[in-house]
Amino acid sequence: MAREPLVGRSVPRVEDERLLRGNGRYVDDIAPAGCLEAAFLRSPHAHARIKAIDVSLARLMPGVHAIFTGADLHGQVEPMVFQIAKIVPPPVRESTGAWSRVHPMAALPTERATWVGQPLAVVIADDRYRAEDALELIELELEPLPAVVDPLDALAPGAPLLEPEWESNLALHYRFSNGDVDAVFDSAAVVVEEQFRSHRHIASPIETRGVVAQPDPYDGRLLVWSSTQTPHQLRDFLAGALRRSPETLHVRAPDVGGGFGPKGAIYPEELVISYVASALNTPVKWIEDRSEHFLATTHGREQVHTIALAADADGRFLALRDQITHNCGAFNILGLVVPYNSLTHLVGMYAIPAVDVEMRAVVTNTGVTAPYRGAGRPEAVFAMERIVDRVARRLGIDPGELRERNAIPPSALPYETGMIYRDGTRQVYDSGDYPELLRQARRLVSDEDWEARAGAGREVGIGYAAYVEGTGVGPFESASAQVIAGARVRVAVGSASQGQGHRTTLGQIAADALGVPLEAIEVVGGDTNAIATGFGTLASRSLVVGGNAVAKACAELRAQVVEAAAGLGFEVGADDPLPLGPMAALTPFNPGRPAGAPAVLRAQAEYYPGPVTYAAGVHAAVVAVDPRTGEVEILRYAIAHDCGRAVNPQIADGQVIGGTMQGIGGALFEELVYDDEGQLRTASFMDYLLPTASEMPEFRTAHVDVVSPLNPLGVKGLGEGGAIGPMAALANAVEGALAGHGVVVRSCPLTPDRVRALVRATEPPVPTAQETT
Amino acid sequence: MSEQLPIRLTVNGAELSAEVEPRLLLSDFIRHRAGLTGTHVGCEHGVCGACTVLVDGEPQRSCLVFAVQADGAEVETVEGLAAPGAELHALQQAFHEEHGMQCGFCTSGFLMTSAALLREHPHPSDAQLLDAISGNLCRCTGYQNIIRAVRSAEAKLAAQAGDGTPAAAPAGDADGA
Numbered sequence: 001m002a003r004e005p006l007v008g009r010s011v012p013r014v015e016d017e018r019l020l021r022g023n024g025r026y027v028d029d030i031a032p033a034g035c036l037e038a039a040f041l042r043s044p045h046a047h048a049r050i051k052a053i054d055v056s057l058a059r060l061m062p063g064v065h066a067i068f069t070g071a072d073l074h075g076q077v078e079p080m081v082f083q084i085a086k087i088v089p090p091p092v093r094e095s096t097g098a099w100s101r102v103h104p105m106a107a108l109p110t111e112r113a114t115w116v117g118q119p120l121a122v123v124i125a126d127d128r129y130r131a132e133d134a135l136e137l138i139e140l141e142l143e144p145l146p147a148v149v150d151p152l153d154a155l156a157p158g159a160p161l162l163e164p165e166w167e168s169n170l171a172l173h174y175r176f177s178n179g180d181v182d183a184v185f186d187s188a189a190v191v192v193e194e195q196f197r198s199h200r201h202i203a204s205p206i207e208t209r210g211v212v213a214q215p216d217p218y219d220g221r222l223l224v225w226s227s228t229q230t231p232h233q234l235r236d237f238l239a240g241a242l243r244r245s246p247e248t249l250h251v252r253a254p255d256v257g258g259g260f261g262p263k264g265a266i267y268p269e270e271l272v273i274s275y276v277a278s279a280l281n282t283p284v285k286w287i288e289d290r291s292e293h294f295l296a297t298t299h300g301r302e303q304v305h306t307i308a309l310a311a312d313a314d315g316r317f318l319a320l321r322d323q324i325t326h327n328c329g330a331f332n333i334l335g336l337v338v339p340y341n342s343l344t345h346l347v348g349m350y351a352i353p354a355v356d357v358e359m360r361a362v363v364t365n366t367g368v369t370a371p372y373r374g375a376g377r378p379e380a381v382f383a384m385e386r387i388v389d390r391v392a393r394r395l396g397i398d399p400g401e402l403r404e405r406n407a408i409p410p411s412a413l414p415y416e417t418g419m420i421y422r423d424g425t426r427q428v429y430d431s432g433d434y435p436e437l438l439r440q441a442r443r444l445v446s447d448e449d450w451e452a453r454a455g456a457g458r459e460v461g462i463g464y465a466a467y468v469e470g471t472g473v474g475p476f477e478s479a480s481a482q483v484i485a486g487a488r489v490r491v492a493v494g495s496a497s498q499g500q501g502h503r504t505t506l507g508q509i510a511a512d513a514l515g516v517p518l519e520a521i522e523v524v525g526g527d528t529n530a531i532a533t534g535f536g537t538l539a540s541r542s543l544v545v546g547g548n549a550v551a552k553a554c555a556e557l558r559a560q561v562v563e564a565a566a567g568l569g570f571e572v573g574a575d576d577p578l579p580l581g582p583m584a585a586l587t588p589f590n591p592g593r594p595a596g597a598p599a600v601l602r603a604q605a606e607y608y609p610g611p612v613t614y615a616a617g618v619h620a621a622v623v624a625v626d627p628r629t630g631e632v633e634i635l636r637y638a639i640a641h642d643c644g645r646a647v648n649p650q651i652a653d654g655q656v657i658g659g660t661m662q663g664i665g666g667a668l669f670e671e672l673v674y675d676d677e678g679q680l681r682t683a684s685f686m687d688y689l690l691p692t693a694s695e696m697p698e699f700r701t702a703h704v705d706v707v708s709p710l711n712p713l714g715v716k717g718l719g720e721g722g723a724i725g726p727m728a729a730l731a732n733a734v735e736g737a738l739a740g741h742g743v744v745v746r747s748c749p750l751t752p753d754r755v756r757a758l759v760r761a762t763e764p765p766v767p768t769a770q771e772t773t
Numbered sequence: 774m775s776e777q778l779p780i781r782l783t784v785n786g787a788e789l790s791a792e793v794e795p796r797l798l799l800s801d802f803i804r805h806r807a808g809l810t811g812t813h814v815g816c817e818h819g820v821c822g823a824c825t826v827l828v829d830g831e832p833q834r835s836c837l838v839f840a841v842q843a844d845g846a847e848v849e850t851v852e853g854l855a856a857p858g859a860e861l862h863a864l865q866q867a868f869h870e871e872h873g874m875q876c877g878f879c880t881s882g883f884l885m886t887s888a889a890l891l892r893e894h895p896h897p898s899d900a901q902l903l904d905a906i907s908g909n910l911c912r913c914t915g916y917q918n919i920i921r922a923v924r925s926a927e928a929k930l931a932a933q934a935g936d937g938t939p940a941a942a943p944a945g946d947a948d949g950a
Binding site for chain 1: 794796809810811812814815816818821823850851852854855857861865868869870872874876877878880881884903904906907909910911913915916917918919920
C-alpha cells in the first residue's frame with residue numbers, strides 16, 4: 001500500500017505554534033542564574049594606533065565585575081586566523097592563478113584598530129545598563145592614522161596599508177581567461193563598456209547577534225549559545241582559539257531570528273565572551289544592539305565592475321571582459337567564497353565564447369564583508385545584466401528578446417562553461433530551461449497597459465535580470481535518525497534553521513523516507529551535542545546537502561526497523577508504511593520488548609554532494625518613474641524560477657518572495673555609506689531604510705522547475721535566489737523608463753535623490769544669473 | 774546605587790508590582806523582570822516594531838517606554854493572545870496557515886499591532902492595514918503572507934463574532950500561473 005508522499009505538499013510548518021505563542025527561545029531568552037552582561041568598547045576611528053586604554057576608573061563603577069582589553073587576552077586567546085580564507089583548490093589555482101592571503105585578527109587588538117566599530121575592550125557587569133555606564137569611563141587614547149575606504153583607492157600607490165607586512169592592500173587575486181577576447185573585441189560589430197558599482201549593504205536580520213557562554217563546574221565544559229548559522233564550525237574555531245578540546249565545548253544555536261549569511265561568519269565577540277565566561281567562571285551574556293550590528297556584523301555586496309560586452313549585429317554575445325574590484329573590509333575572512341562566486345555566476349545563462357575576468361579583492365578600513373544572501377552573485381548579475389541592457393539599447397533590440405537569443409537552450413544541457421567551480425570541479429549547468437524562464441517572466445509582465453496604469457507624467461520601464469545559481473555546495477552534511485520512545489523518530493541535522501522551516505521540510509523528507517506520518521518525526525539541530533559534526537546552514541545548501549543526508553539516514557533506519565519488525569513477525573513491503581507498533585515495542589524500557597531485539601535503532605549518514613546543481617531564475621520588474629521627483633514605483637514584480645523539486649511549495653515561495661523583497665530593499669532603499677574618514681553614516685534604521693509592507697509590490701510568480709539529476713531528491717537550493725535579481729532588474733527598468741532622457745544607471749539604491757540626479761545630469765544646465773547678463 | 778521606584782501594572786491580566794530603576798525600559802521589564810520573552814527587541818530605537826505590546830489597548834514600542842511610565846497601565850503581550858494550552862488566537866492561526874512568519878522574531882510585534890488594528894477596525898481598508906503594519910519590519914517574508922494572514926484573521930474574527938460583513942478580498946494575490 002503506497003502512501004501519498006509528503007514531499008511536494010504545502011504542509012503547514014511544525015515550528016510555528018511555539019513561536020506564535022511567544023515560546024520561542026532566542027539567545028537573549030537564555031538567562032542562566034547569575035548571568036552577567038557584557039558591553040563592548042568599540043573603535044571610534046577607522047584606523048588608529050592604540051596608545052592606551054585606561055580602565056581603572058570604569059573598573060570602580062558599582063556593579064562592574066571585570067574589564068578586559070587586548071592586553072588581558074594576550075597569551076590566553078589565539079588571534080583569529082580564518083583558515084577557510086586561505087583555501088584555493090588546486091584546479092582553481094591552475095585555471096585562474098588564484099591566491100588569497102589572510103592576516104590574523106586579534107579578538108581585541110592591542111596595536112591598531114582598523115575599522116570603526118572594531119571591539120577594543122569589554123566590560124562585564126551586573127546588567128547591560130551598568131556595563132554601558134562603565135564604557136563611558138574608559139579612557140581611550142588613540143592616534144588616528146590615514147584610512148582607506150574605497151576599494152579602488154586601496155589599490156592606488158601610497159594608499160594606507162591595512163597590513164604593514166603586505167606591500168599592498170590586495171588580499172586575493174585571480175584571472176580567468178578563455179578564448180581570444182582581444183581579437184573578438186577588435187572585430188565585433190558592437191562593443192559596450194561601462195563601470196558599475198554594486199553598493200555596500202547589510203542583511204540586517206531583525207534579531208541581532210548574541211552570545212551566552214555558561215561554564216559548567218560539573219564537568220568543566222563550556223556551553224556557548226550563539227545566534228549562529230554554523231554551530232559546529234564555531235565549536236571548532238573556539239576550540240582552536242581557546243586552546244581546548246572541541247569535546248569540552250558545547251555550542252547551541254537556539255531559535256535564530258534570521259541569518260541571511262552574516263550569522264555564518266565567526267566573530268571576535270563570540271571568542272571574547274567564551275573566554276571571559278571561562279576566566280570568570282560565571283555565565284556571561286552579550287546581545288548586540290542595532291548600532292553595533294551596523295558597525296560590526298558583516299556587510300556585503302560592495303564591488304566595482306569595469307565590464308565590456310562584444311556582440312555581433314544580431315546581438316549574439318561574442319566576448320565578455322570584466323575587471324572586478326571587491327571590498328573585503330578590514331579583514332579577508334572568507335577568501336574565495338564571495339569573490340569567486342562572482343566569476344562563476346557572471347556569465348549566467350548565456351553562451352559566450354570568449355571570457356576574460358580579473359578579480360582584485362582588497363582590504364580597507366571598513367566593516368568586514370562576508371556572504372550576504374547571494375554572496376557575490378547579485379553583484380555579478382548586476383554588472384552583467386546591466387551591460388546586456390546597454391548592448392540591447394545600442395542595437396535597438398528588445399532586452400527580453402536579446403536575452404532569449406543568447407540563452408543556452410535545454411538541448412545544450414548539461415553545459416560546460418569552461419570554468420572551474422569553487423569546489424574544484426568543472427562547472428556544468430546540469431538542468432534547467434532558460435528560454436522558458438525568460439518566456440514566462442516576459443509573459444508575466446505582458447498582460448497590462450502599463451502606460452495607462454502609470455498615468456500622465458510618469459515613464460514606464462520593464463527591466464529583466466536573468467541568473468543561474470550553483471546550489472548545494474559540499475563538502476558534506478550529516479544527519480542521524482533514531483527511534484525514540486513513543487514510536488517516534490528523532491532526526492538530528494547539522495544544518496539548523498534560521499527561519500527556513502527545516503523542521504517541516506526535513507521532516508517531510510524524513511517521513512517519506514521512513515514511511516511514517518510527519519507527526520512521528522522530530523527534527524533537532526543547531527546543537528553540537530545532537531549530532532557530532534555538521535557544516536551549517538548557508539550557501540543555499542541545506543535542502544540539497546542536508547535534505548539528502550536526512551533521506552539517506554532515514555532510508556537506512558527504515559531498513560533496520562523493517563528487519564527488526566520481521567523478527568517480531570511483521571512483514572513490511574517496500575512501499576508499505578512503516579508500522580509504528582513494532583517501533584514502540586522496540587523502545588528500551590518496554591516491558592513487552594522481545595528478547596534479542598536490537599537495543600538501539602539508529603542510522604547516521606553523511607551526504608557528500610558531487611558538483612553543485614543549478615537553480616535559475618528570471619526577474620521582470622515593471623516600474624513607473626516620475627522624472628520630476630525621481631520617485632520609483634514598482635507596478636509589478638514577476639519572478640520565473642527553477643528550484644528543482646519543491647519539497648514544500650508554500651515554504652519555497654516564501655523563500656523566493658522574501659529573498660526578492662530583500663533584494664528590492666537593496667535596489668531601492670538600502671545603502672551603507674562611509675565617509676572619507678571611514679565613519680559609517682548609516683548606523684541606525686533611521687538612516688538605513690529597510691522596506692516595509694508599504695513598499696511591497698504586486699508579485700507574480702511562475703515555476704519552471706526542472707528536477708535536478710544530481711541528487712536523489714531532485715532538489716535545488718533556493719534560499720538565496722530571490723535576492724540575486726532585483727538590483728539588476730530594477731536598475732534596468734529605471735534606465736528603460738528614463739531612456740528618453742539618456743540616463744545610465746551605474747549604481748543603486750535608486751532613491752528619489754539618485755534618480756533625480758541622473759535625470760538632472762542629462763538636462764541642459766539652467767543658466768545662472770551671471771551667464772544671462 | 775540608583776533610585777528605585779515602585780510600579781504596579783497588569784500584564785496579560787496578572788497584577789505585578791516591582792521596584793525599578795527609572796531608566797529601565799518597559800521591554801526589559803517585560804522580558805527580564807516579568808519573564809515574558811515572547812516580546813522581542815530588534816532595534817531599541819523605535820523603528821522595527823518587534824517589541825510592540827499593547828498599553829491600555831494601544832500598540833506601543835516597549836523599547837521607547839520606561840517601565841515607570843507604564844505604572845498603572847494594562848499591558849498585553851503576545852503571551853496574552855491565547856492562554857497556554859488553549860486554541861490559538863485567530864491571528865496566530867492565520868499567521869500559521871498563511872505562512873506569515875519565518876524566523877518568528879518579528880512575529881509577536883506584527884501580531885500585537887494587528888490585534889489592535891482589528892479591534893479598532895474589524896474590516897480595515899487596504900490603506901488602514903498597510904498604515905498599521907508598516908511600522909513593523911520583517912526581513913524574512915517580504916510581507917505578502919503577513920498581509921494575507923491579517924486578512925484571513927479578519928474573516929475568522931468576523932465569523933467568530935457572527936458578524937455577517939464579508940471580508941475584503943486579500944490584497945496582493947501572487948498567483949501568476
